[in-house]
Amino acid sequence: xxxxxxxxxxxxxxxxxxxxxxxxxxxxxxxxxxxxxxxxxxxxxxxxxxxxxxxxxxxxxxxxxxxxxxxxxxxxxxxxxxxxxxxxxxxxxxxxxxxxxxxxxxxxxxxxxxxxxxxxxxxxxxxxxxxxxxxxxxxxxxxxxxxxxxxxxxxxxxxxxxxxxxxxxxxxxxxxxxxxxxxxxxxxxxxxxxxxxxxxxxxxxxxxxxxxxxxxxxxxxxxxxxxxxxxxxxxxxxxxxxxxxxxxxxxxxxxxxxxxxxxxxxxxxxxxxxxxxxxxxxxxxxxxxxxxxxxxxxxxxxxxxxxxxxxxxxxxxxxxxxxxxxxxxxxxxxxxxxxxxxxxxxxxxxxxxxxxxxxxxxxxxxxxxxxxxxxxxxxxxxxxxxxxxxxxxxxxxxxxxxxxxxxxxxxxxxxxxxxxxxxxxxxxxxxxxxxxxxxxxxxxxxxxxxxxxxxxxxxxxxxxxxxxxxxxxxxxxxxxxxxxxx
Numbered sequence: 203x204x205x206x207x208x209x210x211x212x213x214x215x216x217x218x219x220x221x222x223x224x225x226x227x228x229x230x231x232x233x234x235x236x237x238x239x240x241x242x243x244x245x246x247x248x249x250x251x252x253x254x255x256x257x258x259x260x261x262x263x264x265x266x267x268x269x270x271x272x273x274x275x276x277x278x279x280x281x282x283x284x285x286x287x288x289x290x291x292x293x294x295x296x297x298x299x300x301x302x303x304x305x306x307x308x309x310x311x312x313x314x315x316x317x318x319x320x321x322x323x324x325x326x327x328x329x330x331x332x333x334x335x336x337x338x339x340x341x342x343x344x345x346x347x348x349x350x351x352x353x354x355x356x357x358x359x360x361x362x363x364x365x366x367x368x369x370x371x372x373x374x375x376x377x378x379x380x381x382x383x384x385x386x387x388x389x390x391x392x393x394x395x396x397x398x399x400x401x402x403x404x405x406x407x408x409x410x411x412x413x414x415x416x417x418x419x420x421x422x423x424x425x426x427x428x429x430x431x432x433x434x435x436x437x438x439x440x441x442x443x444x445x446x447x448x449x450x451x452x453x454x455x456x457x458x459x460x461x462x463x464x465x466x467x468x469x470x471x472x473x474x475x476x477x478x479x480x481x482x483x484x485x486x487x488x489x490x491x492x493x494x495x496x497x498x499x500x501x502x503x504x505x506x507x508x509x510x511x512x513x514x515x516x517x518x519x520x521x522x523x524x525x526x527x528x529x530x531x532x533x534x535x536x537x538x539x540x541x542x543x544x545x546x547x548x549x550x551x552x553x554x555x556x557x558x559x560x561x562x563x564x565x566x567x568x569x570x571x572x573x574x575x576x577x578x579x580x581x582x583x584x585x586x587x588x589x590x591x592x593x594x595x596x597x598x599x600x601x602x603x604x605x606x607x608x609x610x611x612x613x614x615x616x617x618x619x620x621x622x623x624x625x626x627x628x629x630x631x632x633x634x635x636x637x638x639x640x641x642x643x644x645x646x647x648x649x650x651x652x653x654x655x656x657x658x659x660x661x662x663x664x665x666x667x668x669x670x671x672x673x674x675x676x677x678x679x680x681x682x683x684x685x686x687x688x
Contacts, residue, residue: 216348216351216352216355216356218467219355219356220351220354220355220356220359221355221464221467223356223359223360223363224355224359224460225460225464226363227359227362227363227366228456228457228460228461229457229460229461229521229525231363231366231367231370232366232453232456232457233457233525233526233529234370234526235366235369235370236453237526237528237529239376240449240450240453240454240528240529241314241316241448241449241450241453242316242376243452243453243456244444244448244449244450244451244452244453244456245314245316245317245320245380245449246380246383247440247452247453247456248317248440248441248444248449248452249317249320249321249323249324249327249384250327251437251440251441251444252321252324252441253323253324253325253327253328253331254327254331254433254437255433255434255437255441256296256324256328257327257328257331257332257335258426258433259292259296259426260289260292260293260295260296260328260332261288261289261292261332261335261336261426262288262289262292262422262423262426263421263422263423263424263425263426264285264288264289264335264336264339264422265285265335265336265338265339266339266421266422266425266557267285267418267421267422267425268281268282268285268336268339268340268343269339269342269343269481269558270421270481270557270558271417271418271421272343272481273481273482273485274485275412275413277407277412278405279405279406279407280407280409280410280411280412280413281413282340282404282405282406283406283407283410284410284413284418285336285339285340286333286336286406288422289332289333289336292332293328293329293332296325296328297325300325308321311445312445314444314448314449316449317444317449320380323380323384326384326387326388327384327387330384330387330388330390330391331387333391333395334350334354334387334390334391334394337350337391337394337395337398338350338354338394340398340403340404341394341397341398341403344401344403349394349397350394353390353393353394354390357390357393358386358387358390361386361389362383362386365379365382365383365386366379421562424562424563424565424566425557425562425565425566427566427569427570434573434576436596438576438577438580438596439455439459439580439592439593439595439596440452440455440456440459440592442580442581442584442592443455443584443589443592446581446584446585447584447588447589451588451589453529454528454529454531454532454589455532455535455589455592455593457525457529457532458532458533458535458536458539458589458593459532459535459539459593461514461518461521461532461536461540462514462535462536462537462538462539462540462543462593463539463540463543464510464514464540465507465510465511465514465539465540465543465544465547466507466543466546466547467510479491479495480492480495480551480554480555480558481558483495484558484559489615489617492555492615492617493617495550495551496550496551496552496555496611496617496619497550497619497621498671498672498673499550499551499619500548500549500550500619500620500624501619501621501623501624501627501670501671502671502673502674503547503548503550504544504547504548504624504627504628505627505665505670505671505674506547506674507543507544507547507548508544508548508627508628508631508661509631509657509658509661509662511540511541511543511544511631512631512634512635512657512661513653513654513657513658514536514540515536515537515540515635516635516638516639516653516654516657517649517650517653517654518533518536518537519533520646520649520650521650523646524646532589534590534593535589535590535592535593538590538593538594538596538597539593539596539597541597542596542597542598542600542601543600545600545601545604546600546601546604548624549604549607549608549619550619552604552607552608552611552619553565553607555611555615555617556607556610556611559615561610561614561615564610568603568606568607568610569603571606572599572602572603572606575598575599575602576595576596576599579594579595579598579599580592580595582595583595623668623669623670623671626668626670627665627670630661630664630665630668630670631661634657634660634661635657637657637660638653638656638657638660641653641656662678666678666679
């Protein structure tokens with residue numbers, strides 16, 4: 203767990219730097235820059251959403267294939283060549299479908315004219331996202347999770363902040379902004395490629411002899427189908443708001459969703475480095491290591507994500523009151539998404555365990571069930587509750603999905619991540635909320651600061667006292683030692 207803790211700490215620092223910049227962008231800059239034309243922000247979000255979903259088709263599960271089989275093959279170069287060829291074929295296939303059926307697709311999706319005019323950017327992003335994920339998987343296979351995280355979380359968000367400011371002060375028009383925004387994805391792809399190339403991780407052979415194509419394609423097919431279902435589920439709310447409502451509502455939902463989804467950020471840093479270690483543990487049939495990663499990831503994510511959720515929900519009214527009025531009514535979107543992600547984080551790296559095990563086919567079956575439920579809930583709830591309905595549907599899907607994953611792992615592997623410390627963490631979060639919720643000061647910024655500092659100090663004090671997480675305790679103790687030495 204030492205490698206996970208070390209890289210998770212570094213990743214978390216980068217994540218939080220990126221989250222801070224992303225928070226400035228999403229909560230402060232975007233709403234003010236696009237206050238007069240929120241449909242432009244909605245357009246950007248839908249372009250990215252379509253690109254992310256379609257890139258799942260083009261990559262055909264390759265990033266997870268590369269991570270799983272990287273420890274297996276001695277000659278990594280042939281596996282890497284295979285990992286490049288599949289996305290190329292997929293991109294060409296999806297592009298041809300668009301070229302020949304463009305009008306029919308636009309008609310079927312009732313696409314907004316503004317999105318229709320700029321849909322070409324979707325394909326630029328599909329290419330960038332697909333190959334970025336391949337190079338990211340390659341980096342993570344060498345236990346370098348920090349580089350792709352830094353590019354994705356810090357570089358891209360800083361770059362976006364700069365062009366947002368330029369657009370906000372009218373130095374560039376929206377067309378130029380959109381072109382520059384999409385170019386950011388291409389730039390980070392080129393940087394990651396160069397880093398991997400300079401570290402001699404990229405070596406392309408002239409043949410694919412020795413690869414077990416049946417095994418690779420079979421695993422890739424199930425991971426692709428399962429990943430596609432999950433990707434559609436996580437992006438479906440935004441796509442269906444665009445389909446059933448309008449681009450403005452997409453913008454309003456984006457802001458509230460971002461605040462609630464911040465709860466999931468700590469889990470991404472843990473998962474990014476856990477996956478290759480779980481893959482290696484499965485290869486060596488080291489179930490004790492898998493159990494350790496599973497249980498520690500669950501409690502670590504619950505404690506950190508729980509504190510984030512606590513702070514966000516304590517301050518949600520004050521935060522929303524600082525926004526332009528049309529962007530300030532997404533409170534319950536924040537709650538539903540935040541609570542769902544808290545449940546998701548508290549279940550540990552269950553997805554990585556299933557995908558890298560012999561039970562990976564279950565990931566597909568459960569995802570297909572989940573997809574059907576999510577589509578149905580969105581069609582029912584969005585027309586009734588608007589963007590709140592979309593958040594309800596997403597939250598219900600995430601919680602249900604994790605219950606199924608927990609059951610699969612417990613039934614087939616006799617592993618589960620919970621213990622008494624899980625219950626203590628939940629009770630502590632609830633107790634601290636009751637203590638701090640009644641605080642109300644006249645100055646909004648002072649109110650936010652007092653609630654944040656007080657709730658964090660109380661929670662972390664009892665977290666250390668009850669030793670809820672050995673890793674977090676060690677992190678806090680190390681920090682205190684450094685401070686006292688100074």
